[in-house]
Amino acid sequence: MLKDITLGQYVPGNSLLHRLDPRTKIIGAMIYIISLFLLKSLVGYAAITIFTLALVLLSALPWSYVLRGIRPVFYIVLFTLVLNFFLTPGETVWQLGPLKVTDEGIRLGIFMGWRLLLLVLSTSLLTLTSSPIALTDGIEYLLRPFKKIGVPAHELAMMMTIALRFIPTLLEETDKIMKAQMARGADFETGNIVKRARGMIPLLVPLFVSAFRRADELATAMEARCYRGGEGRTRLKELHFAGRDFMALAVSTILLVLSVVDRIVS
Amino acid sequence: MSIEVQNVTFTYQPGTPFATTVLKDVNVDIEEGEFVGLIGHTGSGKSTLIQHLNGLLLPTAGRVLVDGSDTKEKSVRRIIRRKVGLVFQYPEHQLFEETVAKDVAFGPENLGLAQDEIQERVEEALVTVGLPPNEYAKRSPFDLSGGEMRRVAIAGVLAMGPSYLVLDEPTAGLDPRGRDEILGQIAELQQKQGLTVVLVSHSMEDIARLVDRLIIMYQGQVVATGEPRKLFQQADELKELGLGIPQITEFMRQLHQDCPQVSTDILTVDEAVPEILAYLRGQAHA
Numbered sequence: 001m002l003k004d005i006t007l008g009q010y011v012p013g014n015s016l017l018h019r020l021d022p023r024t025k026i027i028g029a030m031i032y033i034i035s036l037f038l039l040k041s042l043v044g045y046a047a048i049t050i051f052t053l054a055l056v057l058l059s060a061l062p063w064s065y066v067l068r069g070i071r072p073v074f075y076i077v078l079f080t081l082v083l084n085f086f087l088t089p090g091e092t093v094w095q096l097g098p099l100k101v102t103d104e105g106i107r108l109g110i111f112m113g114w115r116l117l118l119l120v121l122s123t124s125l126l127t128l129t130s131s132p133i134a135l136t137d138g139i140e141y142l143l144r145p146f147k148k149i150g151v152p153a154h155e156l157a158m159m160m161t162i163a164l165r166f167i168p169t170l171l172e173e174t175d176k177i178m179k180a181q182m183a184r185g186a187d188f189e190t191g192n193i194v195k196r197a198r199g200m201i202p203l204l205v206p207l208f209v210s211a212f213r214r215a216d217e218l219a220t221a222m223e224a225r226c227y228r229g230g231e232g233r234t235r236l237k238e239l240h241f242a243g244r245d246f247m248a249l250a251v252s253t254i255l256l257v258l259s260v261v262d263r264i265v266s
Numbered sequence: 267m268s269i270e271v272q273n274v275t276f277t278y279q280p281g282t283p284f285a286t287t288v289l290k291d292v293n294v295d296i297e298e299g300e301f302v303g304l305i306g307h308t309g310s311g312k313s314t315l316i317q318h319l320n321g322l323l324l325p326t327a328g329r330v331l332v333d334g335s336d337t338k339e340k341s342v343r344r345i346i347r348r349k350v351g352l353v354f355q356y357p358e359h360q361l362f363e364e365t366v367a368k369d370v371a372f373g374p375e376n377l378g379l380a381q382d383e384i385q386e387r388v389e390e391a392l393v394t395v396g397l398p399p400n401e402y403a404k405r406s407p408f409d410l411s412g413g414e415m416r417r418v419a420i421a422g423v424l425a426m427g428p429s430y431l432v433l434d435e436p437t438a439g440l441d442p443r444g445r446d447e448i449l450g451q452i453a454e455l456q457q458k459q460g461l462t463v464v465l466v467s468h469s470m471e472d473i474a475r476l477v478d479r480l481i482i483m484y485q486g487q488v489v490a491t492g493e494p495r496k497l498f499q500q501a502d503e504l505k506e507l508g509l510g511i512p513q514i515t516e517f518m519r520q521l522h523q524d525c526p527q528v529s530t531d532i533l534t535v536d537e538a539v540p541e542i543l544a545y546l547r548g549q550a551h552a
Contacts, residue, residue: 180360185376205362
């Protein structure tokens with residue numbers, strides 16, 4: 001169950017996508033998402049689907065692994081489909097009691113569901129090909145201009161680094177405590193909601209205790225190494241734009257322009 | 267009555283780029299009443315193997331039989347979990363109740379025992395680990411010292427009344443006194459109550475003198491098994507597996523090179539003293 005979560009999981013590699021500057025990838029992903037929501041025509045959707053699949057190929061990641069990442073959103077997609085099918089006004093195609101499926105609903109439902117799938121697929125590509133450190137570095141750079149209006153860019157980035165860093169640790173810890181309590185006869189899988197919620201106490205209490213302990217230790221370790229925020233801080237790895245980054249940004253811009261055209265035409 | 271591990275192979279996260287085979291065709295038998303030491307370098311698969319013993323992990327291939335029942339059978343899993351008590355590494359991290367007594371009672375309560383039976387078991391388990399119930403039962407487990415917390419956690423598993431007790435590095439992070447106390451209590455349990463004990467460690471020093479039999483693991487495979495004394499005669503092979511032998515055994519081996527009359531079949535300082543004295547007396551008379 002826990003091991004199915006691939007969100008935020010980085011798979012090291014040396015593909016073109018891996019080597020792109022994290023800033024390029026973040027901006028690219030943002031442009032991609034905007035384009036995705038601009039698109040309206042069937043041709044547009046087909047084109048961006050092919051484009052996305054090409055990106056997966058470029059990432060050189062195993063297909064099965066990339067697709068596993070979209071499994072958790074399956075139910076959300078299903079939910080979107082059903083809601084759109086029944087709640088969109090239009091020509092009735094099929095009727096079940098008071099519920100009507102409309103042709104407009106089917107069209108919209110499929111588009112929305114498809115959009116969601118592509119959205120998750122592309123963003124998981126971003127995290128699968130960029131290490132958490134690279135990502136937060138990128139975010140820090142991109143947030144820099146907002147420092148003037150009081151956005152604590154460095155602190156935000158540091159918090160994100162720490163949060164991302166602790167996702168696997170806490171998952172591992174959860175797994176360990178779960179097993180330890182199961183060894184003492186705890187049951188996390190059966191019973192009604194109340195019983196299950198109560199059953200979480202032996203898991204959550206130790207998990208919180210250990211999270212606080214870790215946070216405390218981390219704070220001490222950072223202070224012991226004289227951490228004092230972002231002021232005057234230099235980095236081990238400077239970010240540099242390379243030719244491929246300009247190429248990627250150019251491709252993103254073209255994607256955006258095409259989407260706008262698609263929107264206006266259809 | 268025994269635990270049989272037959273041709274067990276286990277792969278973590280199969281079908282992902284992170285897939286790793288941590289156990290390769292492992293065969294182990296644990297007989298009733300035995301005191302077994304499971305030893306291996308970090309990453310040798312010890313912890314993975316012991317999680318198979320009570321069905322927390324199920325083999326990718328092969329099978330594990332506890333008193334004849336397969337851990338893959340869902341219907342017997344609860345019985346297996348009761349029979350095989352598993353104490354994880356740093357077990358104090360699993361404590362969660364307001365009082366020591368309530369925490370120890372968690373296991374027996376899950377077994378659905380009657381209140382007075384639970385009460386009895388809790389007290390018994392606390393006494394066994396050397397924490398007098400009248401002094402400790404009402405305290406919060408989070409106010410105790412590290413060593414005490416660990417003993418509460420071990421009591422929590424003992425209160426389930428297991429016939430097999432499996433402990434993963436029970437002395438990790440404890441000072442020498444805490445270590446000796448816990449190991450002493452485990453040895454006593456094994457002798458007095460006839461409990462079958464599997465003790466996991468990466469340190470020969472700790473367990474060599476306690477156990478009847480050692481199982482040595484290396485890179486997911488069982489590479490040797492036998493009495494500690496016999497295995498220590500092959501010290502050079504052990505070193506290749508990233509394992510040492512107890513310091514005193516090593517010392518006697520080096521002494522043996524200069525003084526061939528000295529035996530190398532020594533596991534503790536207490537055994538070494540008469541051996542060396544006998545040798546010195548022999549020299550004086552010569």
